[in-house]
Amino acid sequence: MTSLAIPDERPLPAEWRDLFALTKPKVMRLVLYTAAAGLLAAPVPLHPVLAFTALLCIALGAGGAGALNMWYEAELDAKMRRTAGRPLPAGRVDRQTALHFGVGLSVFSVVLMGLATNVLAAAILAISILFYLVVYTMWLKPRTAQNIVIGGAAGAFPPLLGWAAATGNVTLLPLLLFALIFLWTPPHFWALSLFVRSDYAAAGIPMLPVVAGVTATRRQAFLYSLPMAAVAVAPWPLGLTGWIYGATASAMSAVFLLLAARVLANRATEPAGMKPEKQMFAFSILYLFVLFGALVADAKLLP
Structure with missing residues (x-):
């Protein structure tokens, strides 16, 4: 007797496009641009390979913070027309995947920044990620109308990061x-x-x-x-x-x-x-x- 096949109801692995969308690429453009400006305006030139690595770390850190933001706000995003099509509320990525992806990018970016440039730049990158996730996303945004005022610091770190990566100081x-x-x-x-x-x-x-x-x-x-x-x-x-x-x-x-x-x-x-x-x-x-x-x-x- 031939048994009937049972459909596999497990979610399919997320496509790379959905993982990329978790990093908020539109926001990342401005982050990378202002970080690169801080790096290039610094009085100490950085070797091109190290400069590329520093910007890569900043991009990965920003992407990790964006993924963690979407992981935490998945339910809120589902309620807003502007964000309902994002990977999590649309069901294309599960929350555990988003969490692991965000944490992985964040940790890797900080470690690599410290190895490639200096401890100060790595510390500022870590602070910027934690500020965006904990201070802005988890604490300020759902509680106060001043969320953007204080939380604006999260997006203000990139020039500091670029400068610190090149010079080791601020x-x-x-x-x-x-x-x-x-x-x-x-x-x-x-x-x-x-x-x-x-x-x-x-x-x-x-x-x-x-x-x-x-x-x-x-x-x-x-x-x-x-x-x-x-x-x-x-x-x-x-x-x-x-x-x-x-x-x-x-x-x-x-x-x-x-x-x-x-x-x-x-x-x-x-x-x-x-x-x-x-x-x-x-x-x-x-x-x-x-x-x-x-x-x-x-x-x-x-x-």
Whole structure:
């Protein structure tokens, strides 16, 4: 008698594309770019092989942190239209795989960074991963509307990492670059959260537009843009950079403040009327890319 075959109901192994998606590659681009800028602007040149290894470690560390973030927030992601298609809520990757993948990437990146460059760079990388996972993802994000304000430090580490990998120390310029990204993060994410706030509300995440309202969020986004612009320009009068960076930072910051002022003046409450917010969000990404590009050009082209 021939027995009937029983279908195998075990989940299929995750495809590499799904594992790659866990690393948040769009976020990683900005992380790598700002880290590379910090490395190239440093006064001590790093051997190309070691420089590549340092950037690889930063990419792996950022990817590991992203995977751990998705592992922890799988249920929240399933509630938001913007994130429901991610590998975990869509069922393409199981949580245990995401956890092991994230931990593996994180540990490997820190160990390799320490072996290839120096202990300080490895320590900063470890702190950045833990800060993003524990302080921002687990503690701040589900509990307070100030999650982006404090949690912004998680994305501000890359220039410090690049600089520390090259020099083995941290000076005023990389600290100012850290402060720039730290202050840039709230207006950048609040501009986004204004036109996707229904997603955050559905998931129960206390983002500022959900808790304090649209008007208060616009005001806070504008207010944070003021010290951000000041910090962006500060390296020039302090003599830490030349005129290429100074002129670029001044012009780009003026445009950023103009867009922030337009957001402040906007009275629309529905996403369809939030064109200024969408413009500010898009420009905020360009803003960092241009500033850090000017930083490298300034360091390499001027005596």
